[in-house]
Amino acid sequence: MAQSLAKEFTKGxxxxxxxxxxxxxxxxxxxxxxxxxxxxxxxxxxxxxxxFSNLLISLLRNVIPTKVxxxxxxxIIATFVTIVELVMQAYTYPLFLKLGIFIPLIVVNCIVLGRxxxxxxxxxxxxxxxxxxxxxxxxxxxxxxxxxxxxILGAGTITIWGGSPIFDLSHWFHPFTFMVEAPGAFxxxxxxxxxxxxxxxx
Amino acid sequence: MREMISMIVVLxxxxxxxxxxxxxxxxxxxxxxxxxxxxxxxxxxxxSLFSDVTNDPLKxxxxxxxxxxxxxxxxxxMPDGSMAVAFETLGKGGYGGDIGLMVAIDMDKDQLVGxxxxxxxxxxxxxxxxxxxxxxxxxxxxxxxxxxLALKADDGTISAISxxxxxxxxxxxxxxxAQTLYNDLKPEIMKQIQ
Amino acid sequence: xxxxxxxxxxxxxxxxxxxQFLGICPxxxxxxxxxTAVGMSMAVVFVMVMAGMITWSVDxxxxxxxxxxxxxxxxxxxxxxxxxxFVEMFLKKSIPGLYAGLGIFLPLITTNCAVMxxxxxxxxxxxxxxKALMSSFSYAIGFGLAxxxxxGVRERVNLGPVPKPLQDTSIGLITAGxxxxxxxxFRGMV
Numbered sequence: 045m046a047q048s049l050a051k052e053f054t055k056g057x058x059x060x061x062x063x064x065x066x067x068x069x070x071x072x073x074x075x076x077x078x079x080x081x082x083x084x085x086x087x088x089x090x091x092x093x094x095x096f097s098n099l100l101i102s103l104l105r106n107v108i109p110t111k112v113x114x115x116x117x118x119x120i121i122a123t124f125v126t127i128v129e130l131v132m133q134a135y136t137y138p139l140f141l142k143l144g145i146f147i148p149l150i151v152v153n154c155i156v157l158g159r160x161x162x163x164x165x166x167x168x169x170x171x172x173x174x175x176x177x178x179x180x181x182x183x184x185x186x187x188x189x190x191x192x193x194x195x196i197l198g199a200g201t202i203t204i205w206g207g208s209p210i211f212d213l214s215h216w217f218h219p220f221t222f223m224v225e226a227p228g229a230f231x232x233x234x235x236x237x238x239x240x241x242x243x244x245x246x
Numbered sequence: 247m248r249e250m251i252s253m254i255v256v257l258x259x260x261x262x263x264x265x266x267x268x269x270x271x272x273x274x275x276x277x278x279x280x281x282x283x284x285x286x287x288x289x290x291x292x293x294s295l296f297s298d299v300t301n302d303p304l305k306x307x308x309x310x311x312x313x314x315x316x317x318x319x320x321x322x323x324m325p326d327g328s329m330a331v332a333f334e335t336l337g338k339g340g341y342g343g344d345i346g347l348m349v350a351i352d353m354d355k356d357q358l359v360g361x362x363x364x365x366x367x368x369x370x371x372x373x374x375x376x377x378x379x380x381x382x383x384x385x386x387x388x389x390x391x392x393x394x395l396a397l398k399a400d401d402g403t404i405s406a407i408s409x410x411x412x413x414x415x416x417x418x419x420x421x422x423x424a425q426t427l428y429n430d431l432k433p434e435i436m437k438q439i440q
Numbered sequence: 441x442x443x444x445x446x447x448x449x450x451x452x453x454x455x456x457x458x459x460q461f462l463g464i465c466p467x468x469x470x471x472x473x474x475x476t477a478v479g480m481s482m483a484v485v486f487v488m489v490m491a492g493m494i495t496w497s498v499d500x501x502x503x504x505x506x507x508x509x510x511x512x513x514x515x516x517x518x519x520x521x522x523x524x525x526f527v528e529m530f531l532k533k534s535i536p537g538l539y540a541g542l543g544i545f546l547p548l549i550t551t552n553c554a555v556m557x558x559x560x561x562x563x564x565x566x567x568x569x570x571k572a573l574m575s576s577f578s579y580a581i582g583f584g585l586a587x588x589x590x591x592g593v594r595e596r597v598n599l600g601p602v603p604k605p606l607q608d609t610s611i612g613l614i615t616a617g618x619x620x621x622x623x624x625x626f627r628g629m630v
Contacts, residue, residue: 067609070468071553075461112253114550116260118521122514123264127271130510134275137282145560148513152551154465226459227621234606234613241605264514272510339442344566372627412445 049174056178061186063233064240066179068154072146073187074229081203083191085139086146087184089132091177093124093150098164098176105165117160118151125151155183194232198223288318288334291348291362295332296322303332308438310431317427321439328354331435335427337420340368340413345376347420351391351428353436361386361421366413373413382407382414386421391428395421443574450578452626456554457586458619463554467587468612472598477591479538481584483546485577487527488555491520492576495559496569516559517550524550554583586623590616 060066063073069090076086097120101108108116129147132140140147150156159179164172195202200219201209222228289304296303303320310317320332332350345366350359363377376382385404389395396402396418399411404421406414428435456462463484470480495516503509528546531539539546549555558579562572593615602611 067468068465070464071461074464108256109249109253111249112257115257115518115521118517119257119260119264119514122517123268126268126510126513129513130268130271130275130279134278134282137279137286141286145557145564148560149462149553149557151513151517152553152556154548154551157551222621225624226461227617227624229461230613230617230620234610234617237613238605238610241610265511268510268514338566 049170052171053174053178056175056180056182057185058182060179061182062155062179063183064186064237065244066155066158068158069183070233072149072153073190074226074233075146076143077187077191077194077229077232078198078224079195079201079203080188080191081139081205082142083187084184084204085136086143087180087187089128089143089147090150090153090155090183091180092128093121094156094159094180094183095173095176096124097121097156098159098172099169101160101164102167102169102172108165113165114157114161117157117165121156121160122151155179190232190236193236194223194228197232198225198228287346287364288320288348291334291364292320292322292332294362295348295350295360296320296330298325299323299330300325310434310438312427312431317431319435319438322350322359324352324359328352329439330359331428331439332359333424333427334364335420335423337416337418337423339419340366340373340416345413345416345420347417347424349386349421349424349428351424353432353439357388357390358386358421359388360384361417361424363417368410368413373407373410375407375410376413376417383417391425395425443571446571446574447578447581448626450575451582451585452623455582455586455623456558456579457583458616458623460557462557463552463583466548466552466554467590467616468609469548471587471591471594471612474588474591474595477587481580481587482538483527483531483549484552484554484583485580487520487523487549488558488580488583489573489576491523491555491559492562492572493569494519494523496562496567496572499563500569512560512563516556520555520559521550554579586619590619593619 056062058065063069072086072090076082097117100120101117104116125148128150129140132143132147159175163175167175192202196213197220199221200213200217202211203209220228223232284304292303299322301321301323303322307318307320310319317333322330322332324330330350330352332348334346334348336344336346338344345368346364347361348364349361351357352359361383362380363383366374366377368374368376386395389403394402395404397404397406397411397415399406400415400418402418404414404418450456454460457464457467466480466484470476498515498519499509499512503512503515524547527549528539531546558576561579562575565575567575590612594612597611597615606614
């Protein structure tokens with residue numbers, strides 16, 4: 045029991061890590077990875093929604109009629125997304141402004157609906173919780189690492205929390221601004237994906 | 247039939263619970279959100295415009311009901327004794343939507359103290375310069391209240407930011423709106439200040 | 441004239457896929473073949489325009505009137521989900537070929553950030569009805585343009601000798617990056 049629980053949790057951290065292995069949730073990945081801080085913020089917000097919606101959907105899985113299940117999942121997910129929106133506005137206002145439209149867009153993040161349909165609706169709440177937590181943390185790690193790559197190359201800094209970078213290399217080299225702009229996002233994700241394929245295919 | 251009823255019941259219960267939950271969270275966070283908006287959006291502009299006032303504009307702020315909306319007014323006592331007020335207007339037609347402008351007006355001298363951009367969603371590096379670089383908005387400093395604050399391209403006196411005409415125009419719209427609003431509300435404001 | 445500027449802005453400069461990062465999943469998913477790309481674009485144009493109009497009305501006449509704007513996310517996604525369901529049923533009956541061709545991508549328009557995103561952007565920009573309509577239409581055209589361009593390039597790229605780790609999605613993303621780069625040249629046009 046404990047072993048399979050651990051398995052459900054850790055699969056989100058490597059084997060099925062979004063968006064690299066589980067190719068879902070690409071929109072926020074490209075948009076919020078201009079800095080590590082934004083990536084972590086988005087990842088945590090998504091994790092919150094993922095964990096609670098997985099939990100609730102799993103608890104209600106025998107009650108929700110099959111024909112309207114997608115509609116019910118959407119209501120549940122949208123509720124938690126709205127809670128995240130309000131809480132972020134109240135307690136992390138600058139981050140809320142930076143993530144902008146992508147916070148409400150968590151509701152259409154394929155990861156959340158995908159896990160609800162593929163896992164939470166078919167497993168017990170404890171497993172669903174582990175799944176949500178693992179995938180959510182995996183997503184946060186991916187966003188943070190892509191954010192790190194883009195931020196270091198594109199601005200020479202790494203910002204983890206609170207707006208001031210923890211170090212600033214921009215005096216040593218002229219930052220590659222391409223990286224924090226749209227084209228760089230695509231290229232960076234593509235290259236990282238290739239890198240993951242290379243490591244994984246051994 | 248039974249299936250239909252269960253579908254409707256489940257959806258209705260779910261929607262009601264969710265609605266209730268959200269309403270609760272909303273009222274719980276409302277006050278705090280208002281404080282945050284004040285702190286992050288308006289305070290920097292106020293501090294920049296009223297850098298040498300002798301009172302606390304944020305503490306002494308008050309609301310004025312114009313009939314259509316409520317405006318937050320920040321009073322500032324200038325170092326030379328004259329009374330000024332600052333309030334925010336929205337300029338329509340920016341690239342990314344409305345642009346917020348905090349305008350400060352010296353009531354005794356009947357002239358603008360200045361203006362600062364508060365919120366915008368303009369193109370980074372182009373229109374966003376209106377907020378970060380004070381060259382454009384400093385054109386509003388010390389302008390008498392009857393100046394035509396439109397862009398030079400629109401027969402006014404303000405030079406646009408090169409490459410960001412749309413942004414500049416939206417800001418001038420906000421400034422003009424502030425002029426109109428001030429003229430309409432001046433008696434009310436004087437009453438409140440007393 | 442204002443509408444022209446809006447259209448240019450929404451189609452090229454603020455292209456919903458290449459500049460705003462909305463709609464990436466279908467962008468990668470339906471761009472392997474030209475037919476699916478074209479079909480998806482048409483479906484998106486239809487859904488986006490209709491969703492834009494309906495969500496705008498819901499926001500103006502319901503949410504703002506009752507002062508429940510925090511229910512926006514919830515209500516918008518429900519509108520979009522129902523609309524897509526509707527379109528599915530319609531296509532199944534009237535154009536079964538297209539319905540079969542789109543396959544799973546049609547219900548996936550519900551989770552298409554581009555549609556939800558465009559509806560939210562209309563509200564964020566505080567457009568009035570006609571502008572919201574124009575904007576939804578332009579965003580959809582921009583979506584279709586980017587998707588079809590991308591599909592064309594991708595079909596050619598996949599015929600070449602791509603190294604194994606880069607195949608499929610990776611090289612697709614890098615190609616998208618280059619196209620995004622060319623689109624940045626539109627800035628400062630208006």
